[in-house]
Amino acid sequence: MSETAAILARPARSRNVAWVLRELLRRPRSAFGLIVIVILVAAALLAPWIMPYDPNDQMFDGLSLEGAPLPPSSRFWLGTDLLGRDLFSRLILGTQTSLIIGVLANGIAIVLGATVGITAGYFGGWVGGVLMRFTDLMMAFPALLLAIVLAAIFKPSLLIVALVIAMVNWVQMARVIYTETRSLAQREFIDVQRAIGSSTWRILGRHILPHLVYSIIVFGTLGISTTVLLEATLSYLGVGVQPPTPSWGNIIYENQTYFANAPWLVFFPGMAILLLALSFNLLGDALRDTLDPKLKGRH
Amino acid sequence: MSAAAEISGREASRPVLTVKGLTIQVATPEGAKIVVEDLGFTLNHGETLCLAGESGSGKSMTALAIMGLLPKPMARIASGSITLADGTELTGRSERAMRKIRAQRISMIFQEPMSSLNPVMTIGKQLEEVLLEHGMCSRSEAPARALDLLRDVQLTEAEKRLAQYPHELSGGMRQRVMIAIALACNPEILIADEPTTALDVTVQAEVLELIRALQREHGTTVLMITHDMGVVAEMADRVVVMRNGKQEEAAPVRELFAAPKTAYARELLAAVPRIGAAPTRPELERTRHTVDVEDLCVRFPMRGGLLNRVNARLHAVEGVNFRIAPGETLALVGESGCGKSTIGKAMLSLVPYEGSIRIEGQQMAGLSPHALKPIRRNVQMIFQDPGASLDARMTVGKQVAEPLVVHGLASGSELQDRVEWLFRRVGLPADHIDRFPHEFSGGQRQRICIARALALRPKAIVADESVSALDVSVQARVLELLRELQEEEGLAYLFISHDMAVIDQVADRVAVMNLGQIVESGSRDQVLRDPQHAYTRRLLSAVPFPDPTRQRPPVIAREGPVGSPVRPLDDPAPRFPLAEVAPGHWVAGDAA
Numbered sequence: 001m002s003e004t005a006a007i008l009a010r011p012a013r014s015r016n017v018a019w020v021l022r023e024l025l026r027r028p029r030s031a032f033g034l035i036v037i038v039i040l041v042a043a044a045l046l047a048p049w050i051m052p053y054d055p056n057d058q059m060f061d062g063l064s065l066e067g068a069p070l071p072p073s074s075r076f077w078l079g080t081d082l083l084g085r086d087l088f089s090r091l092i093l094g095t096q097t098s099l100i101i102g103v104l105a106n107g108i109a110i111v112l113g114a115t116v117g118i119t120a121g122y123f124g125g126w127v128g129g130v131l132m133r134f135t136d137l138m139m140a141f142p143a144l145l146l147a148i149v150l151a152a153i154f155k156p157s158l159l160i161v162a163l164v165i166a167m168v169n170w171v172q173m174a175r176v177i178y179t180e181t182r183s184l185a186q187r188e189f190i191d192v193q194r195a196i197g198s199s200t201w202r203i204l205g206r207h208i209l210p211h212l213v214y215s216i217i218v219f220g221t222l223g224i225s226t227t228v229l230l231e232a233t234l235s236y237l238g239v240g241v242q243p244p245t246p247s248w249g250n251i252i253y254e255n256q257t258y259f260a261n262a263p264w265l266v267f268f269p270g271m272a273i274l275l276l277a278l279s280f281n282l283l284g285d286a287l288r289d290t291l292d293p294k295l296k297g298r299h
Numbered sequence: 300m301s302a303a304a305e306i307s308g309r310e311a312s313r314p315v316l317t318v319k320g321l322t323i324q325v326a327t328p329e330g331a332k333i334v335v336e337d338l339g340f341t342l343n344h345g346e347t348l349c350l351a352g353e354s355g356s357g358k359s360m361t362a363l364a365i366m367g368l369l370p371k372p373m374a375r376i377a378s379g380s381i382t383l384a385d386g387t388e389l390t391g392r393s394e395r396a397m398r399k400i401r402a403q404r405i406s407m408i409f410q411e412p413m414s415s416l417n418p419v420m421t422i423g424k425q426l427e428e429v430l431l432e433h434g435m436c437s438r439s440e441a442p443a444r445a446l447d448l449l450r451d452v453q454l455t456e457a458e459k460r461l462a463q464y465p466h467e468l469s470g471g472m473r474q475r476v477m478i479a480i481a482l483a484c485n486p487e488i489l490i491a492d493e494p495t496t497a498l499d500v501t502v503q504a505e506v507l508e509l510i511r512a513l514q515r516e517h518g519t520t521v522l523m524i525t526h527d528m529g530v531v532a533e534m535a536d537r538v539v540v541m542r543n544g545k546q547e548e549a550a551p552v553r554e555l556f557a558a559p560k561t562a563y564a565r566e567l568l569a570a571v572p573r574i575g576a577a578p579t580r581p582e583l584e585r586t587r588h589t590v591d592v593e594d595l596c597v598r599f600p601m602r603g604g605l606l607n608r609v610n611a612r613l614h615a616v617e618g619v620n621f622r623i624a625p626g627e628t629l630a631l632v633g634e635s636g637c638g639k640s641t642i643g644k645a646m647l648s649l650v651p652y653e654g655s656i657r658i659e660g661q662q663m664a665g666l667s668p669h670a671l672k673p674i675r676r677n678v679q680m681i682f683q684d685p686g687a688s689l690d691a692r693m694t695v696g697k698q699v700a701e702p703l704v705v706h707g708l709a710s711g712s713e714l715q716d717r718v719e720w721l722f723r724r725v726g727l728p729a730d731h732i733d734r735f736p737h738e739f740s741g742g743q744r745q746r747i748c749i750a751r752a753l754a755l756r757p758k759a760i761v762a763d764e765s766v767s768a769l770d771v772s773v774q775a776r777v778l779e780l781l782r783e784l785q786e787e788e789g790l791a792y793l794f795i796s797h798d799m800a801v802i803d804q805v806a807d808r809v810a811v812m813n814l815g816q817i818v819e820s821g822s823r824d825q826v827l828r829d830p831q832h833a834y835t836r837r838l839l840s841a842v843p844f845p846d847p848t849r850q851r852p853p854v855i856a857r858e859g860p861v862g863s864p865v866r867p868l869d870d871p872a873p874r875f876p877l878a879e880v881a882p883g884h885w886v887a888g889d890a891a
Contacts, residue, residue, distance in 0.1 A: 188687040192751070195647040196702045197675040210692045 023290045030286030033279040040276060044096040052077070053086040055093045056244050062086065069255075069262045079264045081255055087265065090246040091272055097247040098276065101162050101231045102224045108166035109227075110220050113173025114212070120174075121181025122204060128178075135174045143168040144233065151239035161240050165230050169223060176219055177212060184208055214291040222284035225277035232273050248273050314384065315487050315520050316342040316365070316405075321379035323360050323369065323544075333377070334360050335544045342488065344384075347514065347521040349531045349552075352541035353567075353770035354741070358524045361541075362490050365389065365522075366407050367397035384487070402433055406481040410493040412473035416465040422449070422476050423461030429483045448479040453509060470635075471502035475509065482513065489514075492524045499634040500797060504841035504854040507533060526770065528571040529800070529843030532556060533851060540564045552847045570775040571845045572800035574827060580807055583627050589758045589791035590623040590646070590678075595654040597641050597815075601865060614864045614872045615641040616652070617815040623759065623791040630794045630806035630823075632838070638815040638864070639795045643761040646793065647680050659758050676706060679752035683764035685744035689736040695747045696722075696732025702754040721750040725780060742773035749780065759791040766801060778805060799842045803827055808883075811835045814864050816875055821884030831886040 024030040043050065053059065062084025064070060070080045078087040116135060120128035150164045184190065185208070193203045228248075234240030235249025236256075243250055248269040255265035323335040335357040342348050350358040363369045365381055367389065381389040383404060389397070401407075409415050417425055426445035430436050436444045442461070449457035452475040465473055474494060481489055491510065495503035507530065514521055523534055531538055535552040540563065548561045559565045597616040600609040616638040623629045631639045645652040648663060648671060656663045658677045666674070679702075682688040690698060700718045703709045709717050719729035725746040736744055745765065752760055762781065766774040782805065784790060796802050802809060802823075809827060810820035811834065819832040830836045837855040844851070866872055875887035 188682050188684065189690045191644075191647075191649055192680070192682070192688050192748075193701075194649055195675065195680050196705055196751075196755070197672040198701070198705045202705065206693070207690050210690075 020287075020290055024283070024286055027286055029282050033282030033286070036275055036279040037283065040095055040279075041099065043092050044099045047092050047096050051086075051089040051092050053089045055085060055089040055246055058083045058085055060084065069258065069265060071262070072264055078268050079262070081251070081262075081265055082258060087251075087268060090251055091248070091269060094246040094248045094251060094269065094272070097158070097241055097245060098228050098231060098273075100158060101165065101241075101247075102227045102276075104159070104162040105165035105169065105227045105231070106220060106223045108163065109169040109223060110173055110216060112166065113170035114177050114216060116170070116174040117177025118181050118204060118208065118212070121178040122185050122200075122208060124182070124185075131174075132178060135171050135178075138168075138171045139175070143230075147230065147234055148237065148239055151234060156239060156242050158241065158245075161231060161234060164234070165227050168230065169227060173216075173219055173223065176215060180212055180215055181208060184211055214287075218284055218288040218291065221280055221287055225280040225284075228273065228276050228280075313344045314341040315344050316384070316522070317380075317382045318342075318361075318365070319380045319382075321361065321364060321381065322377040323357070323364055323374060324377045325360075325374045326372070333544060334374070335364070338379070338541070338544070338546055340539050340546070340549060342520055342522055344487075344520055345514070345518050346536040347523055347534050349523045349525060349535035349538045350541055351525060351528065351531050351535075351538055351567075352547075353526055353772065355543065356541040357544035358541050359492055360544075362407065362492050362522065362524050365490065366401060366405060367392060367394070368407075402429060402481075402486065403484045404486050405488040405490060406484070406486040407490040407492065408474070408477045408481050408494050410496050412470065412477045412497075413465060415477055416473060418465050421462055421464055422468070425476075426461075426480060426483060429480050433484045435484055444483075448483055449476070451482070451513070452476070452479045454479070469502075470498050471506060474498060474502075474506050478506075478509065478513070482517070482519070485517065486519065488520045488522060490522045490524070493526070494523070495530065496525070496527070500799065500843075501634065501837060501841040501854065501857075503530075503843070507843070508854065510534070527843065528568060528771070528845045532845045532847040532849075533843050535847070540567065556845070556847050566772060568845070570771040572771075572775075572798075572804050573845055574800050574803045574839075574842060577804040580823070583624055583807060585622075585624040585627070587624065588622040589625050589627075589659055590621070590629075590793065591655075591657040591660075592619065592621050592642075592646075593655040593657075595619040595642065595645060595652060595656065597638070597645055597650055597652045609868065611865055611867050614815050614866055616645065617872045618874050619654075619812075619815075619817055621810055621817070621820070623793060625758070625789040625791055626785060627807045628785065628792040628794050628805050630796060630802040630809045631812060632796060632799065632802055632809060633812035634797065634838070636864070637812045639812050640763055642812075643680060643763045643793060643795050646678055646759075646761050648675070672706075676755040677757055678759045678761065679755060679757040680761040680763065681745070681748050681752050681765040684768055685741060685748045686736065688748055689744060691736055694733050694735055695739070698736075699732070699747065699751045699754060702751060706755060708755070717754070721754055724753065724784075725750045740773075742769055742777060745769060745777055746780065749777075749784070753784065753788075756788070757790070759793065761793045761795065763795045764797070765794075767796065767798060774801070781805070799827070799839060811838065815872070816887065817877070817885075818875065818887040819885065820877070821881070825881060825884040829884075831880055831884070 024034055062070060062076065062080040069082055070076055072079045076086050076088065078091065081087055081090065116131050120131040147164050147168050150167060151161065154160045190203060190207060193207055231240055231247065232249030235247045236253040238253060240249055241247040243254065251269040252266050255262065259266050319339045321335055321338040322333060324331045325334050338361060340348065350361060352358045360369070360374065364376055369375065376390050379390065383389065389400065423442065423445050426448055427441040430441050430444055431438060445461060446457055449460055454460055454472060454475050460468070468476065495506050498506060510521065511534070513519060525531060532552065537549070537551050538555050539549045540547040542563050548555065548559065548564045555564065556568065559568055595616055596618060599613040599615060601611040601613055602608060603610050619642060621629060631642060633639050641650060644650045646656060652664070654664065658674065661674050661677070663671065663674060689695065696718050699721055700714055703714055703717060718732055722729045722732060727743060727746055739747065766777050769777060778801070785792060794802065794805055806823045808821065809823050810817045811826060811832065812818065813834045819826055819830065819835045826835060827839065830839055837857065840852055840855045877885040877887050880886050
């Protein structure tokens, strides 16, 4: 089988990664999203080297003489927090947390959602019925409540928070994939595969999954912004990422009481969340437009 | 016909629509492409002009340009003029101005009536909307006018239809409703774009007859767009043959059919399959059978009620028997919904069935998928739409290789050689194997599907409407390829089709199906030249004949109401026993 692949596989013309990138950079909105994401990812990766201060260092000169946090200045670009820690450094480290959770939680949600969706969509029958009713049940359950309950049961850690978010987020993916798989399964070229005698695994892997890849990429990208928002919400509620590890959500949570006196402590992390969610949404929309063969009129 | 001829004789020189130097451009990723070039014709009062041509000839684009319905912003009229009798110029008009002209002066019916009707509005409301929109009558008169219109198009039970939704009507009835809507404002010109292509042959005959009758009554001028030379012969007074956006030939219909002047028109007419024109096929020795089907039944459970229990069954196929010898073609013919495609799917074990299907003596029924796999090699299928039966995201070479890989028959360079050989075998260059399906034309794609079906060296092939979606000239070449392959490999074909003329060309034997059962079977000559069953006669009488000099026999009316294949659980379908009227010619009698 791998031999066939080696002999007959050639990259799809005009649909490779370079082409998609060019398309994305050509449009102002997706170019903006892509550039912001690249900057944020770079910030997360290079955090130890670009943070001006130790994010957990409670600096003596980080507070005013009265013990109040300092507003943005040339020394502390985004000001300091209640304990005299540099906000800019904490935000950079928070980028790491947010992106790790975004990618991890979303990855789990995609795998789980796609598996459930494909199984239910292709096999149908009672298996599909049970799976999709369960999905409906999960959808009807208040997501935030579920996340809080799960987070309260397990001791919050980065992995647990990611898992909790995935448990809430896989449902949408399952629904989308289910619908697409169902319509694919009824297409003639799948009948042809059955007539040839292809195994179910082969049909799923070689003829169903490739058609779903684009949806998965698009909804995966859009899902990251929901994930980041949910992480921020959970952290804000105190059941997410635990201090002293900074996350954008818990920075707001820690500092909210001083909003009136030190608005920058809420404003900057809030802007960071907004920027990340917006960028992933812009990128996701643009990916859908670029990759959807129905919109482009070509397969 | 005679009335129309009279009118065109009297007022032959009164043009109602003049098209001059029409050029239409379409924007493509590769730049502007001209799809209609310098086209000119006049449409005279009361006549029927046919724009005939194969796909891509620009005939539909021309119709859309006249209606001001070219897809924006991709297509535009680059130059030329379209004028009505009173000198009204139609090109370059605003959408609002065009809306007035549409429906009131020119209206159009399309191929697929379902997509032109609003699925959530009743038929009556849709008719009334058109009448009111164009101020044809007052609100209080509208229902009565709508009813009149439905009676005009000879829709049965017109009162009941007013309150029905499009999905409750059959395809033929929907097309009648579309015609009623198109004629609601008494337009001077009716443009019919492939109005019967999606319909069964008997329904097609009825709809064509209706258009002729309405034309006689109202003196409407008809511009008909079609690829079917049979329809042209039956309907047209004059014909414009188009190819690649250009006019090839324009002539009165009789002249065109009697003595086509251009090479393309000659080719096109020669490619049209005609019933009775096919040479007799050599008699086969039928000592053994590749395919042996006995008492085949396919019933689909229909669920309903509170507990979603099975409360009825759709008897798609009911007690069907047939055999096919090596090298023989059995044609299965019938109207849509008669169960012919279901038989094809059962042969490939794609639907659950009862009864026995033996291929090369090996029983296929009741086997586990694992046990079935090696036997599957013996029978393969070619579907109707090659676009849908190819995976758009996989190279065609890989797809042709797939059966061989799945059955572990070849790998490595041997596989590569086999795939290249198959490509050449079906007349495609072997260096095309790395391309994707969308890079091929319809005919080429069907060749790829044939190559894939041949990969396992099957003994029998089910061809389900395999040439129906293709242009006639392409169709003729694909049929030729199928015939060659049959001769060389001794293949048994189950050829499923609704097209009598194609069947006449390819079949050794013919089985006619109605409501899931075979009502008549025999050699091609027995069934098509000497039909015995009423249903077969009706089907044959409806086939459009590509000869304008031939007087069309009236379509034989349906006897009794249309049966339904859906039956309650405790109500078995009545079987119609076949009786032999001549050696090998079987005809169904009354229910036993």
